[in-house]
Amino acid sequence: MEQLAQFYAVYGSVINFIGINALLALSLNFTLAAGMLSLGNAAFAGIGGYTAGILTVHLKAPLIVSLCGGSLMAGVVGLLLGMPVLRLKGVFLAMATLAFGEVVRIAAVNLDITGGAEGLTGIPNITRTWMIFLALALAAYFMATLRRSRIGWGLISIREDETAAACLGVDITYYKVVAFTIGAMVAGFAGAMYAHLNYLITPRDFGFFIAVDLLVYNIVGGTRIWYGPILGAALLTALPEILRGVGVAAGPVRLAVNGVILLLVILFLPNGLASLFTRLRPVAVKTGRAERT
Amino acid sequence: MNLSVDNISRSFGGVQALMDVSFEVELGTIHGLIGPNGAGKTTLINILSGVLPPTHGQVLYQGLSLHHLPAHQVAALGVARTFQNIRLFPTMTCLENVQAGQHLTAERPLMPRLLRLPSAGREDRELEERARDNLVRVGLGDRASHPARSLSYGERRRLEIARALALNPSLLLLDEPVAGMRRGEAAEVADLIRSLVQGGMTILLIEHNMAFVMEICSCITVLNFGRVITTGSPDAVRRHRDVIEAYLGSERGDA
Numbered sequence: 241m242e243q244l245a246q247f248y249a250v251y252g253s254v255i256n257f258i259g260i261n262a263l264l265a266l267s268l269n270f271t272l273a274a275g276m277l278s279l280g281n282a283a284f285a286g287i288g289g290y291t292a293g294i295l296t297v298h299l300k301a302p303l304i305v306s307l308c309g310g311s312l313m314a315g316v317v318g319l320l321l322g323m324p325v326l327r328l329k330g331v332f333l334a335m336a337t338l339a340f341g342e343v344v345r346i347a348a349v350n351l352d353i354t355g356g357a358e359g360l361t362g363i364p365n366i367t368r369t370w371m372i373f374l375a376l377a378l379a380a381y382f383m384a385t386l387r388r389s390r391i392g393w394g395l396i397s398i399r400e401d402e403t404a405a406a407c408l409g410v411d412i413t414y415y416k417v418v419a420f421t422i423g424a425m426v427a428g429f430a431g432a433m434y435a436h437l438n439y440l441i442t443p444r445d446f447g448f449f450i451a452v453d454l455l456v457y458n459i460v461g462g463t464r465i466w467y468g469p470i471l472g473a474a475l476l477t478a479l480p481e482i483l484r485g486v487g488v489a490a491g492p493v494r495l496a497v498n499g500v501i502l503l504l505v506i507l508f509l510p511n512g513l514a515s516l517f518t519r520l521r522p523v524a525v526k527t528g529r530a531e532r533t
Numbered sequence: 534m535n536l537s538v539d540n541i542s543r544s545f546g547g548v549q550a551l552m553d554v555s556f557e558v559e560l561g562t563i564h565g566l567i568g569p570n571g572a573g574k575t576t577l578i579n580i581l582s583g584v585l586p587p588t589h590g591q592v593l594y595q596g597l598s599l600h601h602l603p604a605h606q607v608a609a610l611g612v613a614r615t616f617q618n619i620r621l622f623p624t625m626t627c628l629e630n631v632q633a634g635q636h637l638t639a640e641r642p643l644m645p646r647l648l649r650l651p652s653a654g655r656e657d658r659e660l661e662e663r664a665r666d667n668l669v670r671v672g673l674g675d676r677a678s679h680p681a682r683s684l685s686y687g688e689r690r691r692l693e694i695a696r697a698l699a700l701n702p703s704l705l706l707l708d709e710p711v712a713g714m715r716r717g718e719a720a721e722v723a724d725l726i727r728s729l730v731q732g733g734m735t736i737l738l739i740e741h742n743m744a745f746v747m748e749i750c751s752c753i754t755v756l757n758f759g760r761v762i763t764t765g766s767p768d769a770v771r772r773h774r775d776v777i778e779a780y781l782g783s784e785r786g787d788a
Contacts, residue, residue, distance in 0.1 A: 354550075371728065381647075382647070385643070385646045385647050386643065388640035388657070389641050389642065389646050390636065390639065390640065390642065390647055391643060391644070393632065393633050393635075393641065394636060396622075396625075396633070397622060397633045397636070400622035400623065400625065400633075401622060403584060403604070403616075403620060404616065404620035404621070405621070406583075406584070406603065406604035406608070407582055407583075407584065407604050407607075407608055407613070408605075408608060408613075408633065408634050408636050408637070408696070408699075408700065409609050409636045409637035409700065410605055410636055411603075411605045414606065465623075515659035517706050
């Protein structure tokens with residue numbers, strides 16, 4: 241028990257960030273489930289973080305109100321952005337959401353209420369580890385259950401083949417907007433918790449590199465099952481600590497190791513680390529390989 | 534109250550794929566759509582299913598205009614289809630493909646599932662049972678847990694039919710349902726199609742296998758270069774001069 245407390249004292253912040261990153265990765269998984277490549281979820285986290293921070297700092301709102309407010313604001317923006325943007329596909333959607341991320345960042349730098357380039361300061365550190373992992377557990381449960389609901393079947397059909405899905409009666413645009421909005425809300429919630437963990441939130445916290453990191457978490461962990469993004473986020477967030485443990489300093493080496501892991505996963509585990517654990521998918525993976533060779 | 538195709542035209546840039554195509558499909562029958570490659574058959578199926586809008590003209594089904602309805606709304610009116618180039622959901626199993634096809638016939642509400650209510654489990658079991666019945670119907674009963682992409686070509690075509698049947702359609706559009714099938718397999722599909730029509734369904738099918746078309750269709754429309762040559766019974770179509778010419782070329786042919 242004492243050892244556990246000691247472990248937490250040393251690694252508590254890493255554990256918190258694993259939870260936050262896992263939640264962010266999961267938020268992107270809602271859009272990836274429908275085959276949509278979005279780079280906007282980091283920006284949604286930023287919107288959630290700023291909104292929640294403003295609610296707490298300026299309006300003295302209680303934590304739960306701030307968190308939900310941040311999530312809701314991100315959801316509203318997601319809905320408004322999704323309706324026009326989700327007519328785009330593949331790399332065009334990625335570009336549009338990337339541009340949106342820049343708009344959010346530049347807005348955060350230039351607005352007064354967000355504190356400009358220095359960011360919004362004075363946010364109390366009141367997010368607790370249990371809150372992060374409770375939110376993560378609920379989001380994961382929601383994701384796992386969603387897949388067996390009408391929405392989930394529709395989203396997966398869209399990912400597999402949009403035209404065929406439409407001919408089965410799936411309202412493509414509606415379901416895409418729903419998935420995008422849910423993803424934005426989850427990202428906003430994660431961003432709001434981050435703001436209350438970090439004392440401040442700055443425009444850099446949810447920039448382009450974070451957007452790409454979220455995608456990498458999903459690819460490394462696997463996009464096809466709810467624990468895939470969680471695995472990916474956990475591994476890659478803990479990696480600097482692991483590397484330090486074996487005597488490698490943080491910095492460029494970490495990025496190189498990230499790249500190697502990503503490459504190995506793409507080459508040998510096209511369905512991500514999660515495919516090591518699933519009972520069902522190895523069948524699909526095997527036949528996939530057989531077809532390629 | 535038939536399916537009427539009314540003066541449909543469709544162009545792609547400068548290419549006129551369909552010109553003033555009109556014909557009627559009597560409900561409860563098997564109607565064939567034939568013609569040489571590039572005649573515009575698949576374009577017409579795409580228009581009927583809402584995948585493509587027509588440039589001109591309209592489609593009436595059961596008195597309703599399908600004009601500019603998107604594909605998912607056409608499906609909601611009871612129109613299901615298969616694809617010439619087979620568009621299954623490749624990473625799903627056969628059973629899951631059919632379950633995905635139940636989108637319009639199933640409720641699958643989220644809330645009872647989140648709360649783990651027994652009603653959700655009951656619905657899922659019923660839907661799975663129905664999906665298995667559909668697989669049995671097309672002769673894939675023993676393939677339920679196989680991934681769709683592990684199937685043979687003919688099996689994939691039959692799985693697509695099973696998925697379309699999961700919509701409980703009143704009109705089924707089949708784009709080359711027996712292409713690439715062995716004779717015995719094609720005969721099984723013919724039996725299946727006949728049994729569907731006996732159950733009240735209407736079938737419009739494209740097929741290059743003439744023996745198959747002549748045997749099961751009660752009426753055939755022939756397209757060539759985007760125009761209707763003729764619509765009539767298999768015997769009349771077989772003897773029609775322009776049809777023979779379209780398929781075999783004319784005697785004075787300049788080729």
